Amino acid sequence: MTEQSPFRRRRSRRAFIKSAAALGVAAAGAATFPGSNVRVDAIRRSDRRRRKARNEEVRDRSASDFAAGHERGASIRGQGSDASIRGRSGASFESRGISAPFAPSHVGLCWTGRGARPSDVSVSVRGSRNGQNWSDWQELGIEAISSNAHGAIPVHGELQDDSLLDADGIKVFGTLAGLNRPRFLQYRIDFRSDQDVEIDEVTLACIDARSDEEEGSSSFFATARADEITDVTLTNEAGVSIYVTTREGWGVDEDHDNFWEERFVPVKKVFLHHTATSNNYSDGAAEVRAIHSYHAINLGWGDIGYQILVDRFGNIYEGRRGRDPEKGGREILSNGVEGGHVLSYNYGSTAIAAIGNSQQGQWNRTWSNEAYDALVDAVAFECGRHFLHPEGQSDFLRTDRVWHEGFTHCVGHRDAEGDGGSTQCPGSRLYDFLNNELRNQVADKLEGAGAPSGLSGTQAGNQLEFDWDGGSDDDFEVFFEGWWRWVEDGVSQMDYLSDHSNAFKEHEWASTRDDGESWQGDPQSGSSADVELTETGQYTLHVRKAVNGFSFADHLTVHVEDLDDSDEPDDPEEPEEYRVSGVVAVEGTDLDDTIEGATVTLIGHETDVNEEIVTDEDGEFDFGEVPAGDYEVTATADGYEPQTIPITVDDNDIEVIFALEPEEEENGEDEPDDLTIDEFNVSSRTTGPWFRANVSWAVSGNNLESVTSRLLDGSGNQLDSATGSISGSSASGKHELRTRESGASIVELIVTDSNGNSVSDQQSI
Numbered sequence: 001m002t003e004q005s006p007f008r009r010r011r012s013r014r015a016f017i018k019s020a021a022a023l024g025v026a027a028a029g030a031a032t033f034p035g036s037n038v039r040v041d042a043i044r045r046s047d048r049r050r051r052k053a054r055n056e057e058v059r060d061r062s063a064s065d066f067a068a069g070h071e072r073g074a075s076i077r078g079q080g081s082d083a084s085i086r087g088r089s090g091a092s093f094e095s096r097g098i099s100a101p102f103a104p105s106h107v108g109l110c111w112t113g114r115g116a117r118p119s120d121v122s123v124s125v126r127g128s129r130n131g132q133n134w135s136d137w138q139e140l141g142i143e144a145i146s147s148n149a150h151g152a153i154p155v156h157g158e159l160q161d162d163s164l165l166d167a168d169g170i171k172v173f174g175t176l177a178g179l180n181r182p183r184f185l186q187y188r189i190d191f192r193s194d195q196d197v198e199i200d201e202v203t204l205a206c207i208d209a210r211s212d213e214e215e216g217s218s219s220f221f222a223t224a225r226a227d228e229i230t231d232v233t234l235t236n237e238a239g240v241s242i243y244v245t246t247r248e249g250w251g252v253d254e255d256h257d258n259f260w261e262e263r264f265v266p267v268k269k270v271f272l273h274h275t276a277t278s279n280n281y282s283d284g285a286a287e288v289r290a291i292h293s294y295h296a297i298n299l300g301w302g303d304i305g306y307q308i309l310v311d312r313f314g315n316i317y318e319g320r321r322g323r324d325p326e327k328g329g330r331e332i333l334s335n336g337v338e339g340g341h342v343l344s345y346n347y348g349s350t351a352i353a354a355i356g357n358s359q360q361g362q363w364n365r366t367w368s369n370e371a372y373d374a375l376v377d378a379v380a381f382e383c384g385r386h387f388l389h390p391e392g393q394s395d396f397l398r399t400d401r402v403w404h405e406g407f408t409h410c411v412g413h414r415d416a417e418g419d420g421g422s423t424q425c426p427g428s429r430l431y432d433f434l435n436n437e438l439r440n441q442v443a444d445k446l447e448g449a450g451a452p453s454g455l456s457g458t459q460a461g462n463q464l465e466f467d468w469d470g471g472s473d474d475d476f477e478v479f480f481e482g483w484w485r486w487v488e489d490g491v492s493q494m495d496y497l498s499d500h501s502n503a504f505k506e507h508e509w510a511s512t513r514d515d516g517e518s519w520q521g522d523p524q525s526g527s528s529a530d531v532e533l534t535e536t537g538q539y540t541l542h543v544r545k546a547v548n549g550f551s552f553a554d555h556l557t558v559h560v561e562d563l564d565d566s567d568e569p570d571d572p573e574e575p576e577e578y579r580v581s582g583v584v585a586v587e588g589t590d591l592d593d594t595i596e597g598a599t600v601t602l603i604g605h606e607t608d609v610n611e612e613i614v615t616d617e618d619g620e621f622d623f624g625e626v627p628a629g630d631y632e633v634t635a636t637a638d639g640y641e642p643q644t645i646p647i648t649v650d651d652n653d654i655e656v657i658f659a660l661e662p663e664e665e666e667n668g669e670d671e672p673d674d675l676t677i678d679e680f681n682v683s684s685r686t687t688g689p690w691f692r693a694n695v696s697w698a699v700s701g702n703n704l705e706s707v708t709s710r711l712l713d714g715s716g717n718q719l720d721s722a723t724g725s726i727s728g729s730s731a732s733g734k735h736e737l738r739t740r741e742s743g744a745s746i747v748e749l750i751v752t753d754s755n756g757n758s759v760s761d762q763q764s765i
Contacts, residue, residue, distance in 0.1 A: 038335070038385055041241060044231040052253040053209040053293035056101045058185075061201040064708065064752050068096035074191065077198070079756030080705050084114075084198040087191035094188045095202070097131045099720050103181035104206040106277075106290040108298060109140055111189070112201045114169040118142050120193035123174055125204070127182025130741050131717055137188060140174030141276045141424075144299055169200060176207075176294055178278030178287075183740075205298040209290035211251075211283055232332050238384035238446045238550040242377050245317045246332050250285040252292060254321075262321070263338040263494050265348045266481050266540065267386045268555055269396060270379055270410045272434050273306065273341060273353040274426040279362045284311025287355045288319075295340070305340035306353040308333070308378050314370030316378055319353070335385065342416045344398040347485065348540075352378050358427025367429075376438060379410060380445040387544050387553035389451060390439040394555040397538055399485060401559065410439055449551035452476060452527075452543050457556050462533045462563050466541050468554065470527035475546040478529070479553075484537035495537070536560055577625035578649050582656035584619045584635045594619025595660065598637035604629050639663055675701035675751060675759045679732070682747045684765045690738050693747055693765060695722075698732035703754040709735040710750070713743035 060066060063083035066076045073091030077084050085093050109123050124137040179185075185204055191197055230249030235241040281287050288311075292304040306319040322334015341351035354375060356363060383390050390410035395403055404417050412434050413425035426434070454469035470476065484495045529541070537560055544553035584598040585591045598615045607629045615621045628649050633656050636642040640660035647654055679698035684691065695709045704726045711720040722735040737747065747765055752758040 038333070039235045041233040041235050043229050043233075045228060046230040046249070051209075051211055051251055051289070053207055053251075053289040054102065055205065055207050055293045055297050057203050057205050057298070058098060058101060059201060059203045060095060060098070060187075062706065062752075063756055064706065064750065064758065065096075066093075070094045074189070080752070080754045084200045085189065086196055086198045087189070088196050089192055089194050091191045092188060093199075095186050097128065097184040097186055097718055098204065099718075100127075100183055100185050100204075100206050102206065102208055103183055104179060104208050105181060105210050105286065106176045106178055106207040106294070107185060108143075108176045108205040108207070108294045109174040109187055110171055110203040110205065110298065111174075111199050112169050112171050114198045114200065116193045116195060116197040118145055118170065118172040120191070120195075120197050121199065122190040122192060123172075124188045124190070125177050125179075126186050126188075127179040128184045128186075129180075129182055131184045131719060134186065135179065135182070138177040138179075138278075140177060142172060143175050143276075143294075144173040146171040146173070146300075169198075173299055175276040176290060178281060178290075181208075181210075203298075205294060207290050207293050209286045209293065211286055229332065234333060234381070236381055236384040237387075238380070238448060240377060240380045240384050240445055242316050242374075242381045244333060245285065245315060247318050247321065250288045250317055252289075252321075253296075262323070263347070264323070264334075264336040265338060265483060266336050266479070266542075267348060267350045267382065268388070268394060268409070268540065268557070269345070269349040269407065270382045270386075270388065270390075271342055271345070271349055271351050271416075272375075272379070272410070272412050272426045272430065272438075273351055274358045274430055275306075275309070275353050275355050276357050276359070276425065276427075277355065279312070279356040279360060279366045281312070281355070284309075284313060284315050284317065284355055287311065288317045291355075301340055306351040307337060307339050308350070308352045308382070309355055310352065310371060310374050310378055311355045312367050312371045314368060314374040316374050319351070342413055344400050344402070345396070345404075345416050347399050347483075348396070350382050352382065354426065354430055358430035359424050360427075363427065363429050372433070376441045376445065379438060380442045383410060383442055384446050384448075384550065387448070387451075387542070387551070388555075389446075389448070389552040390442040392451065392552065392554075395557055397557050397559050410434070410442065446550060446552075449545055449547050449549065451552040451554040452545060453554065455541070455543055455554040455556045457541065457558050459558060459560060464531040464533060464539065464558060464560070466529045466531070466543075466556070468527050468543055470545075474527065476527070476543050477546050479542040480529075480531070480539070481542075482535075482537050482539040484535060495535075533560055533563060536563055576628050576651075578628065578651070579622070579625050579653040580631070580633070580647070580649065580656065581620070581622040581653075582633075582658065584615050584621070584637065584658040584660065586640075587659040587661045591657070595637050595640070598635050598640075598658075598660075600658075601634045602626065602631055603634075604631050635660060675699075675704075675753055675757055677749060677751060677759060677761050678730075680749050680761050680763065682763045682765055684744075689740050691740075691742075691744050693737045693744065695735040695737065695747055695749065696733075697735075697749055698730070699726070699751045700730040701751070701753055701757075701759075702729060704728060704731055705752050705754045707731070707733065707735075708750040708752075709737055710748040711737040711739060711744055712746040712748060713741070714745045716746075719744055 062081050063076060063079050066083055066085055071093050074085055074087035074093040077086050107125055109125055111123060122139060124139045126135045126137045128134045187202055189199060228248040229246050231245055233241055233243050275291060288309055295301045295304045303321055304319045309317040309319050318333050320337050320339050322337045323331045338346050339351045340346060388409040392409045393406045395405050396407045397403055412431045414423050452468045452470060457464055457466045539560060540555060540557045542553045542555050544551045583591060584595045586593040596615055596617050596619055600613050600621045602609060602611045602623050607627050609626055611623055613621045613623060626649060631647050632644055633647055634642060634644040635658040637660060640662055643658050643660055645656055647656060677699050681696045682693055684693045693711055697707060699707060706723055706725050708721060708723040710718055712718055719739040719741050720737045722737060724733055745764060746762055748760060748762045750758055750760045
């Protein structure tokens with residue numbers, strides 16, 4: 001029997017709303033959101049308190065952090081904050097027990113790796129309430145990656161686009177793990193590459209998205225407002241209705257700094273996803289809060305990546321925030337809002353995400369019939385509002401200007417070109433349902449008249465000519481949209497080309513809104529259209545038969561690149577580039593004694609070039625082609641004095657020859673840092689269930705870096721810890737340690753410097 005959740009109210013709510021609408025109670029008077037092809041049948045308002053998600057991060061990144069863990073074939077390299085974990089296939093690393101800042105319901109991991117692809121390591125997490133009894137390990141999938149050149153980009157699996165890799169390392173964001181409110185956390189790294197991989201930093205995003213109020217945590221609850229719409233029934237032109245919990249209804253937290261700019265493109269494809277999170281949750285709204293918090297804050301997106309989410313009990317949730325018209329309030333489930341769910345496919349698609357992991361066998365035991373019905377309803381609602389036949393096909397122009405030809409309208413994430421071999425999303429069970437049942441059920445629900453056939457378009461200069469099959473007595477409704485995207489300072493920019501078509505404006509066929517999402521209401525006779533263009537961009541013509549009842553549409557996208565009278569911004573002229581290469585040798589050896597492994601950096605004064613390279617076995621280096629300009633090239637190597645040579649890249653390739661002088665040997669041995677603990681005092685007390693230890697300290701030494709206080713039981717197990725950064729030659733401070741566990745008997749103080757030296761002391765309490 002499928003588990004029933006106390007939060008599953010979908011059927012009874014729907015019945016209530018429909019009856020209320022029939023009586024004229026709590027109904028919206030069949031209000032229509034502008035241009036969304038959706039009718040609002042009923043709304044519900046509530047003043048229930050909705051808990052915001054709490055989100056804090058803890059990090060492992062220093063030599064002392066890593067040294068407290070357990071290496072199995074891996075090794076810890078470097079000192080202080082420059083430390084890393086290195087390993088290759090067969091090696092693993094298990095962290096120490098890390099005190100969580102609070103008892104989280106979800107944990108997401110981010111790790112910074114160098115020397116490999118994201119999938120060359122596997123990362124798992126587990127939790128414990130007492131630091132001794134641990135839950136099972138949960139292996140995390142890959143949610144997104146980030147590098148110096150790019151913010152967090154959704155990949156949901158292996159990385160196919162090598163241009164996103166960065167020689168200085170990339171951050172990999174794992175999928176969320178659901179945990180049972182642990183007080184301690186552990187992560188494990190399993191290395192899979194035949195080459196050495198280095199992990200520089202591991203960040204644990206601790207999220208508490210529970211619905212119940214924790215005593216003393218009222219600040220984490222959203223303000224209850226009587227005028228907020230918490231639930232709404234929406235109906236598309238095909239008559240398919242869905243009952244949706246709004247962002248306000250599931251408890252969105254709009255208070256964060258980083259916002260992905262809202263952009264709107266009419267939808268041509270509907271993607272099915274799974275969130276790859278846990279399957280045994282009891283509160284779908286809490287899952288949405290956790291995913292939103294992780295996407296918005298930790299990944300830096302400012303919002304959730306999906307437009308619609310469905311939980312295992314059959315509840316449908318509004319995802320990404322939509323338009324905010326000047327009048328009439330925010331649009332709920334706004335049409336065409338750009339999400340963050342499939343790389344290169346986010347413009348012109350919508351994401352419907354099933355909450356859970358359909359790759360796991362547990363899916364079949366937890367996913368209810370009501371949930372499958374809700375998933376069909378959500379897909380039918382989106383396909384219907386955009387007049388998409390779920391089994392129909394049309395070409396799709398990706399944001400990297402690569403065509404995906406003959407792309408089915410309703411697809412799984414893995415169907416995106418480039419992602420087929422990289423992601424299991426939406427999981428095997430949901431993908432089978434999509435291909436064997438879902439599309440057929442959606443088509444049955446829509447029952448639309450067939451779309452016009454034979455739609456074609458040709459470009460001749462600044463003219464677009466469209467034709468489609470149709471008799472002289474046939475009428476058609478059309479929708480023509482155009483937009484242009486470019487990247488400026490690493491950020492996507494978009495122009496909605498509302499002035500793109502003189503011909504369509506004469507016939508009043510053009511969109512009336514800048515973001516182009518309205519169908520022309522009056523049918524047009526004929527089966528052709530000629531368009532005069534004034535701007536480069538991506539244009540799509542949508543055509544459907546003007547019949548009584550619902551009808552599907554045909555869709556044709558054209559990429560206009562060359563115009564005689566284009567007024568688009570000109571791309572900046574690419575500067576000339578020339579090759580910079582050379583060799584690093586020992587001074588006075590006439591290049592006979594070269595230096596392997598020397599580091600050579602190239603820094604441009606007038607360009608953004610800042611590159612670093614290591615010489616090969618012959619002491620040679622090659623930066624390839626770089627833009628013209630003035631540069632400084634510097635060579636460094638252990639045991640040699642560094643050398644910097646200024647160069648000007650003008651009209652020829654340049655070869656740079658370094659002759660490094662050996663360093664002079666110093667007389668005597670280096671004096672070790674004098675690292676001492678001058679004061680170490682501990683006092684303790686018991687307050688309610690908490691045992692507290694107050695630690696005061698004063699330390700001195702050269703190049704101080706950190707002080708860590710640890711609360712241990714008699715067996716040496718850590719119950720709590722606190723770490724503070726220090727600098728200079730002396731420092732003092734205080735730490736408070738606390739635990740609910742019995743047996744606290746020792747406080748340990750550890751002082752480290754930036755050279756990797758440490759000194760410690762212990763006191764019994």
